[in-house]
Amino acid sequence: MSAQASSMRSVGLGALVAASVACSQWASMLLWMPNPRSHMVWFPGAVLLSALLLQPRRRWWICLLATAVGEAAAFGALGVPPLAVMTAMLGSLVATPLVAAALHALGRRLQSPLEDFRLLTAFVLTGGLALPMLSAAWIAYAIRGTVLAPYLSDWPNVSLAQSLGNLMLVPAVVWLAMQRRQRVPLEASRARLAVGAALLVLLCLAWTSPLPMERLQPALLVAPVPFLIWAMVCFRSLGASLAMLTVGLLAMHFSAAGIGPFIRDDLATTTVAVQLWTVLLTVALLYMTVVVEQHATRTYALQHAHGRLQAMTVQLMRAQEDERARIARDLHDGINQSMASIAIRLSIERQNAQGPARALLAELQAAVTEVSEDVRRMSHALHPSLLRYAGLAPALQALCDAQPSTTRVQAQLQDVPDLPLDVATALYRIAQEALHNIEKHAGASEVQVGLEREGRRVRLRIEDDGIGLQQGAAAPAQGLGLLSMRERTREIGGALHIGSRTAERSGVVVLVEVDCPLTRDDRVPASGARVYSSTDRMDS
Incomplete structure (x- = not known):
């Protein structure tokens, strides 16, 4: 067979x-x-x-x-x-x-x-x-x-x-x-084809029109260049070769019919003129096509490498979240439970002790309790359990509560139920990174954190009255924190805006569309959102 x-x-x-x-x-x-x-x-x-x-x-x-x-x-x-x-x-x-x-x-x-x-x-x-x-x-x-x-x-x-x-x-x-x-695919569209057809029609009209060919000969000889460049840019080597074949056949056909810019005294001279012009133009176009192919291949390779880098970044961030969750569980279920057991034993021994030993055991119990609280906070920072079991708004509220007392944090958080966990985690990490950058670089005295739902859109907003980010050529290179926020936003299909929002405030705004249904509870107006101020709570 x-x-x-x-x-x-x-x-x-x-x-x-x-x-x-x-x-x-x-x-x-x-x-x-x-x-x-x-x-x-x-x-x-x-x-x-x-x-x-x-x-x-x-x-x-x-x-x-x-x-x-x-x-x-x-x-x-x-x-x-x-x-x-x-x-x-x-x-x-x-x-x-x-x-x-x-x-x-x-x-x-x-x-x-x-x-x-x-x-x-x-x-x-x-x-x-x-x-x-x-x-x-x-x-x-x-x-x-x-x-x-x-x-x-x-x-x-x-x-x-x-x-x-x-x-x-x-x-x-x-x-x-x-x-x-080919590794680099061609992209054809009706608009591109329409432009090419129009350029070819204009070339035919220019070569066949009753114009004084002797005076316009230099311009008519280069008349095919726009059509050839269009073919080379849009369709690279294939387009350039087919376009040159089309132009050459048109030049030969018009010259054989006695019209066009190549007409000489006899047909033999006309034939040589057409041949030499076509050969020289074809060779030049072929070498230009190689340059275009090299540029297209390198551009495609860079785009492919960028896509692989983005995919690897997403995988690394997911692996980081998994590892954070594992470490948080180990801290909470292992070390923290052991610390609690030690604190209970110290409490029992303290009740049975007398004199200086009782005071020493009380100090040790207080120290163990303080270390246990530090471990709990560390576990929550690594992977907040509120995010999984209570939702994004309570987790953000707890994050605002944990900010230093030198910064006044006001939170207006609208509850967004049924938000996918990956979206909620990304928004939480973006807010966490933004608050960390504000604390470290902005020198702000007041921060506003907002979470609201508008139809299918969820908006996260973090604004501060600090120095903001420099824009333009004088801006410093972006650090890993900003890159992490951009990658997390891209992963969930959102839009991230970083920069000056008003004359007095700068901040971070994240917009993301979600497919979860809009329930009646989601329709709470902005005025009904919960308002939290860590400074007010601390002062009271």
């Missing part, structure tokens, strides 16, 4: 190459028919070179045989004997596999062929210069005195025609086939 499938693939490949060669030969004939001895372009050799570059070497014989069959069929429609066609094609059938083998050997040593100037230079020198010259030299020698002589011009014209076909068609075909294996 596999042998039959392989045979079918070989037959299909041969039929495709033969049909492509025949069609490309007829298309080339259409561009030189006004004067059979003036050739614009010759595509069959480019079709063969493209097929050899895309197929493994074990199938090259199929491509060579199919090329010969396609050329014989194309010229057979004009009454040319197949033997004469095979004789003229012999040079190309021998030289093209050698060029393809050299390019294959170089391409295998490169990590990304589309981005390497060495491979492009090798293709221009071999496929665009050496191969056309050798093939044209053989054709000029082989057709003397044959029926093909009326259809072929001198060696320079045939050489330019083959060079132009290779430079225009081979990159388009190869890059189109390689696009499926």
